[in-house]
Amino acid sequence: MSSEIDRVYRACLVIIGNEILSGSTQDANMAFLGEQLNEIGICLDEARVVPDVPGRIISTINEVRAKFDYVFTTGGIGPTHDDITSQCVADAFSVDLILHPDAYKSMTDFYGEEKLNDARLRMAHVPDGATLIENDISIAPGYRIENVYVMAGVPKIMQSMFSKLAPTLTGGKPMISKTISSEAKEGDIAAGLGEIQRAFSDVDIGSYPFMGRGGTGVRIVMRSTNEINLEQCCLKVSKLVKEYCT
């Protein structure tokens, strides 16, 4: 009998911003979110990076919110003209963008009437029906609407928002991972590694060659929700790579 915990929960990350695509900013949110979601039994199963173009953001959000259990967005919720995520999310859900009373109060308390200009007030607007996601760094909130979680692009703020919303997420079994790094050559261990993968169908074995100052080699990452099989698999891989280390 399968229970809720055997279900695989799948998430998609939508990274919104020209700066990521132009290379002027290196994304740091995807790896963080991938790791954190694993720990609560949610698989980051796809990511999309889209430019600051309303039609593209809206169609992407509507496509992925229908396909995945969870959608996380990062970027585009600040006070400037290029921060168009909230209007796009409202449009995707066909709801109005409204001034959220709690966000308005926090921002009035923080800035005072004088400094709370129109630009900053934009950050207190959310799609109608959204629930705020607080953070410890900035006064501007993220929010959730249905299965879509809208977060800031600045990594520190995004991480704080995620720490607040994580306890509200339902996941399955946490994914555990083991890594073995070796000087063995990928081409030498490939056949043996393929055999081990066939023997352990519930372990996902990835093989990643590396080259750097420390030399060249391969990093084998094994991931599973089954800790016992993961341990067994790890022993086999460990034995295999030792055979091929010169």
Added chain:
Amino acid sequence: MSSEIDRVYRACLVIIGNEILSGSTQDANMAFLGEQLNEIGICLDEARVVPDVPGRIISTINEVRAKFDYVFTTGGIGPTHDDITSQCVADAFSVDLILHPDAYKSMTDFYGEEKLNDARLRMAHVPDGATLIENDISIAPGYRIENVYVMAGVPKIMQSMFSKLAPTLTGGKPMISKTISSEAKEGDIAAGLGEIQRAFSDVDIGSYPFMGRGGTGVRIVMRSTNEINLEQCCLKVSKLVKEYCT
């Protein structure tokens, strides 16, 4: 009269690999490719990260190769069981995966008969009709089939492959960018920045708050194919942020 050089060439990057989504590897190819493509007048207009699942890779490649001028893929062309990109690309194009004679010769010369095992031979297989993309680091090639460029995931190898294929790409006007970093607060400059953006419709102005050891502030990135307008825009932004620096 508009010429070929006024056309905007758009590219999509497909990053293939569970390791990127699980957070065990931080992608380093997207920012590199975004910057490099800008220089030759091609706009990286979307990126997708997909897991090592054949159906997902095939459908993504088929969707984006129809939508974009260029598609670049990274990852999944090594010798191990999880390297499934080439079979997926062949399937996406409904062609066979064939042993490429030039790749076979290079690999035989390099490894000799004895070390050229079945795993390594996989790397000499490409979709029928593909043209090889060499690199200076590894003997295993990437390849091009129609508008799809298949490259390695290891950044050094990917970068070498890109340097070989870049001269074969047709682009429009190069995108030039200027960056101004300032301690001004985003919420203070937002209205003025919006005005400047409206005045310079052919300059893309992005505003990115930062917080780090060096303090907090905002980085304004201006991008355009029109160098004169970019300079003018940059002067206006420079003047604006100075007004709000305390």
